[in-house]
Amino acid sequence: MTGVTYADVEVGTEIPVVDYQVTRLSLIKYCGASGDFNVIHWNERIAKSVGLPDVIAHGMFTMAEAGRFVTDWAGPRAIVLEFGVRFSSPLVVPDDDIGGTINVSGQIEEKLDGNRVALALTARSAGTKVLTRARAVVRLP
Amino acid sequence: MAINPDFIGKTFPPSAPYEISRVKLAEFADAIGDPNPLYRDQAVAVGAGFPDVIAPPTFPIVISMASSGQAMADPDLNLNYAMVVHGEQRFEYERPLHAGDVVTAQVTISDIREIGRNSVMTTSTTISTVAGEHVCTAHATLVERGGAA
Numbered sequence: 001m002t003g004v005t006y007a008d009v010e011v012g013t014e015i016p017v018v019d020y021q022v023t024r025l026s027l028i029k030y031c032g033a034s035g036d037f038n039v040i041h042w043n044e045r046i047a048k049s050v051g052l053p054d055v056i057a058h059g060m061f062t063m064a065e066a067g068r069f070v071t072d073w074a075g076p077r078a079i080v081l082e083f084g085v086r087f088s089s090p091l092v093v094p095d096d097d098i099g100g101t102i103n104v105s106g107q108i109e110e111k112l113d114g115n116r117v118a119l120a121l122t123a124r125s126a127g128t129k130v131l132t133r134a135r136a137v138v139r140l141p
Numbered sequence: 142m143a144i145n146p147d148f149i150g151k152t153f154p155p156s157a158p159y160e161i162s163r164v165k166l167a168e169f170a171d172a173i174g175d176p177n178p179l180y181r182d183q184a185v186a187v188g189a190g191f192p193d194v195i196a197p198p199t200f201p202i203v204i205s206m207a208s209s210g211q212a213m214a215d216p217d218l219n220l221n222y223a224m225v226v227h228g229e230q231r232f233e234y235e236r237p238l239h240a241g242d243v244v245t246a247q248v249t250i251s252d253i254r255e256i257g258r259n260s261v262m263t264t265s266t267t268i269s270t271v272a273g274e275h276v277c278t279a280h281a282t283l284v285e286r287g288g289a290a
Binding site for chain 2 (some may be wrong): 010020026027030032033034035036038039040046050051056058059060061063064065067068070071072076077079080081082083084085086087090131136
């Protein structure tokens with residue numbers, strides 16, 4: 001964990017993509033850890049009965065991976081001040097050993113006062129945007 | 142059957158105090174697959190200037206859901222949870238939550254609207270320590286698919 005400093009960053013700089021895996025086991029663990037046991041995240045029969053193609057990931061799991069991207073980039077001395085996303089498309093997680101992949105990338109959108117930096121984030125899965133309007137504001141050392 | 146618009150503007154009572162433990166933070170970090178030592182190694186967290194291990198940025202959802210669960214389950218709200226997908230989520234932080242924090246969450250339903258065939262509800266949840274320090278506000282948009290059909 002190295003991280004960046006405010007002086008290091010320049011508006012427009014791209015942060016390279018990182019891939020995060022999500023399997024049925026990830027969702028079951030996330031159900032338990034988060035307390036969100038909505039059946040569409042673990043029961044294929046009910047997910048399909050309510051019109052979904054299959055079990056889908058918790059939006060908050062996808063958001064958590066985008067958060068991981070931000071904190072890994074920013075480093076241990078950074079503080080996240082704001083973090084918001086829109087969930088634009090469900091992330092289907094098939095019942096195999098591969099699951100789905102979330103590809104997160106970012107760009108420095110703005111340098112603000114008080115050592116704050118705004119990041120625009122992109123999250124895709126199989127080419128489809130799963131998050132839009134994803135943005136974080138962090139305070140850098 | 143749409144979500145009941147009578148709930149617009151309703152603020153629910155604060156939740157019972159929730160004590161954030163190191164074990165819970167490590168469990169949550171494991172569940173999201175994040176090996177960051179700030180979430181599980183006290184020495185690293187203290188070395189980085191925090192009082193104890195801190196929470197990942199999306200952890201406040203656990204506290205806000207525990208509190209909003211009561212609101213969502215109100216039969217008069219008429220929310221069909223199996224049809225609910227998360228539309229948007231946003232957090233504003235005063236500081237990271239850390240192990241040892243004892244917090245309560247208070248949910249307000251800010252809006253309920255019909256958009257096309259869907260029912261859309263937005264909520265704001267303020268998370269504060271029992272000593273009254275505001276730590277985080279979580280804004281959520283939940284979409285009940287077909288809720289307005």
